[in-house]
Amino acid sequence: TSGLPLTGLGTDHMNAALEVNFGTEEEVDKYTPILEELIDVPFYVKVKGYDVLDVSCPSLISDCSDLMGGILITTQYSSASTTQFGTCSYSIPAVRNVFLGTETGFVTAGHCFHDTNHSGNDVWQPTNSYSKIGDLTAWKYDISNGECDCAFVKKVGSETALFGAYDGANLIEYLTNESDPLINDYVIMVGKSSGIKLGKVIRNDYLSVSDDGHSVKNTLKIDLWATSSGDSGGIVYDWLTESQY
Numbered sequence: 001t002s003g004l005p006l007t008g009l010g011t012d013h014m015n016a017a018l019e020v021n022f023g024t025e026e027e028v029d030k031y032t033p034i035l036e037e038l039i040d041v042p043f044y045v046k047v048k049g050y051d052v053l054d055v056s057c058p059s060l061i062s063d064c065s066d067l068m069g070g071i072l073i074t075t076q077y078s079s080a081s082t083t084q085f086g087t088c089s090y091s092i093p094a095v096r097n098v099f100l101g102t103e104t105g106f107v108t109a110g111h112c113f114h115d116t117n118h119s120g121n122d123v124w125q126p127t128n129s130y131s132k133i134g135d136l137t138a139w140k141y142d143i144s145n146g147e148c149d150c151a152f153v154k155k156v157g158s159e160t161a162l163f164g165a166y167d168g169a170n171l172i173e174y175l176t177n178e179s180d181p182l183i184n185d186y187v188i189m190v191g192k193s194s195g196i197k198l199g200k201v202i203r204n205d206y207l208s209v210s211d212d213g214h215s216v217k218n219t220l221k222i223d224l225w226a227t228s229s230g231d232s233g234g235i236v237y238d239w240l241t242e243s244q245y
Helices: 025-038
Strands: 006-012 017-022 043-047 066-069 072-076 085-089 093-098 101-108 122-125 131-141 149-155 160-166 172-174 186-191 195-203 221-223 235-238
Touching: 017 025, 025 043, 072 131, 093 131, 093 149, 093 160, 101 131, 160 186
Parallel strands: 017 043, 066 160
Antiparallel strands: 006 017, 072 085, 072 122, 093 101, 101 149, 122 131, 131 149, 160 172, 186 195, 186 235, 195 221
């Protein structure tokens, strides 16, 4: 694949497949048949290109025109209330399959909301005094043996969603791959409260969360990390492989 105009190549351990990234839909259409001839393992293709060179995000708690992993977001905690808010962190842009189509949005933590009806709770950046950036459309946070602590927010507004993490004032760490962390991998976490932290993965399976008793699959435990309220939903990535988790 060295002669192809790839923007990223990752290993999806959970789905036992390669992720191959191109910059445009046209390149996907042109080169996917070639990949089918070259690659004899399961793979899927995504569009991940970068047209944005200048970003506007002076700090993790600022009003950021370009949405990137780790920055502050504010959530409408309950659909029944317009006065209950949650403080969390933005993770990564994502696309969700829905009936007869897809939704473009982003991922954050399920416990940033307290809802089961996915009724469109609002999300703002950085606070509810600023621009609305999304509506909650999917929510998953089981009490025990849950698949994940997850929320999907459908994007609204004019902000640009970047595949990257905050890396200092007006700097961004571009992340071109999606992969799954392995034990002993060194990774970086970015969250609005704790900032940028480095640690080593020491667990990546079921983990009982001590503060509320939840037991969630696909949960990381990172040596030397202590997160704070507001970091929830923030991004974890490997700067060596440019993989986002």
